[in-house]
Amino acid sequence: MVLAHSGAGADQAFLDSGQYTRESILKYELVYGVNFVSPGGKRCAARLIEKLDLKPGSRVLDVGCGLGGSAFLMKQKFGLNVDAIDLSDNMLELARLRLTEAGLAGQVSLYNQNCLDIEAKNAYDGIYSRDVFLHIKEKERLFAIFFEALKPSGKLLFTDYCCSEGSWSEDFTQYVKRRGYHLCSAPEYRNLIKEAGFEVVEAADVTKQFIAFSEAELKTIRTLDIDENVRESLKTDWQRKIDRARTGTQRWGQFLGVKPSENTG
Template sequence: MWFSVLLTACARKNMTEFWKEHSVEATVEEMMLDSSAQQISNHEVPEILSILPKLGGMKVLELGAGIGRYTKHLVKVARHVTAVDFMQKFLDKNKEDNGHYSNVDFLQADVTCLQFPDNRFDLIFSNWLFMYLSDTELESLTQRMLRWLQPNGYLFFRESCFHQSGDTKRSFNPTKYRTPADYNHLLMSVVQEYPMGGEQCFGFEIAMTKSVQTYIKMKKNRNQLCWLLQKVERNQSDNQGFETFQQFLDSRQYSRQGILRYEKIFGTGYVSTGGPHTTKEFVDMLNLQPGQRVLDVGCGIGGGDFYMAKAFKVEVLGMDLSSNMVEIAVERALQESIPLVQFEVGDATKRLFPDASFDVVYSRDTILHIKDKLALFKQFHSWLKPGGKVLISDYCCGEKPWSPIFEEYVQKRGYILCTPQEYGKLLEEAGFQQVHAEDRTAQFVQVLKEELQRFEDIRDEFIEEFLEEDYNDIIQGWNEKLKRCELGDQRWGLFYAEHK
């Protein structure tokens, strides 16, 4: 115990000495540890602010506020801001520039010792702070932040991952450069239990994770990542025994090995039936024009996004809840070197975009996972520009009663299925016009049979790369899927609609 305390004290002393060295003049260059800080900041600040939820009426806690790069924007919108920083010189500069606002308090404090009442804040904002904490310190802070936030409140944080970014010379560097997976594990594993116990508790769920685009464009650097998390109620029975739905996806359906097996079957960049062939057919329906913006919900590993960017010169944001999917998609993006395509880990039901952000919303075989489809379709409608289009393909179902085998299958997978007709009605109810809802099961079955034959032709190649058990499992699953379609339980639909 005493040794751990000694190590912590030593670490805090080192951190104090590090920031004393880099806060002499309290400039933006010192704070960002980069000689190009001002130029970067001019582009970065608007980008970061655009990710935040609407701040009107919110109480905001800004951790690591520094000289006030973000304080001066937060105080203009939020109900109240509490700006906290470790270094008095940074805080003094922040107070000098922003102390005339009546809705801001300044607090010099070490976050490892910080305390606030429960449910005090609606948003906690942190920029380049967690990488200066040990895993133990970050876990402790996460537990306290959960308590400080109101239910459904947000935590935004941004960190340097993998390696340093700034060009400032450092006599020593106590920074901890974690991987995105490290942050996901640390932040998502902490829970706030109900006082009376039971299965339910509060925890963080990911609304969004992405690279900071300013650093990609200005420094060709993808190691600057930011997160928007939301404090929500958790019930493990809702996620097949996992703490979050994302963990269920990454551990079960979309393990990295499982994704690569799908790609071997469906073609480079694709993880669903039809691969590049159905993608070309469906994308051609959209009449894409150069410069348009496309949102791909459930982007997988990005094959369709690369196709759209290459063929039509559109900007594409690919979003997927599976961090394994996005990790592979980013690897492919580095290989493809297409700046028009970006990816993020994101939950479409929690993600926030300004109205009229996109020309097209595109989604392939994803929305079967989402319970409140109407609410999501209303979001799609608000995100689209007037005249924008939505195109969705998805697994559907036949009219009930289903066969007992199909009932068990749906429950085990956690799917929420609609008939194609119900899908179309939901799009109309969400405000879309010119809704086209088509049962494409016959085409789906034909494509499945063709892919099954092609898969059998590459049997030896597949087994050499993976395992024979994998091959047999996939063949069995394919035949079961065909049987479900033949019985009429499982359907596959294509949906097209316009925003007027």
């Protein structure tokens, strides 16, 4: 294994005692679907892994794997060999449980790891990440690390919460501040990936999809067998998210970059 030392530290405590308490994770999972904590759940993950277009046996790093849904799918449906990392202890504890429940114990490697501490070199055919980089301020450093970790011709595929290029509404500013997010616009991400050395294949604003997923998730929330106060608070959160996306400040981006092959340039 080529990952570095444990990622324990201030960021981990921030995640585990803030957005990703065990209780919050389980609540999110009810909305997104078993083993997922990101927009579109399993259906979206399957589509994106397909897009990665890697041969069975290829080696993939799932960055910020959460409960492991994508990593499990990569192994089960696509025959990929996956290292999955996450910084949150709460996430990983549940992911280990879910791994066993899925009958995949020993088949997907789960590590408690800060992605900024990855020390792998020329090790992966693909790096996949879903809605994680919003938590990370040092994005230039992040993409330099990924570039190093990929083999020549290796692919980086990720989705992330993004922002518009123009000025932000007060509501959006407060939301981002409360969550401690570090957001980029899709064009900013395009530049970051390019500057790190990747050929940018895709840097798309897919907010329409995000709205469609969020609307479906809102319907799910209405059907859940949960405490009414919890339902109301989830409904409010999801409706606000949809409104922010509809008015244009909150965006969702999808990105694919390829590390040039050794004989390029």
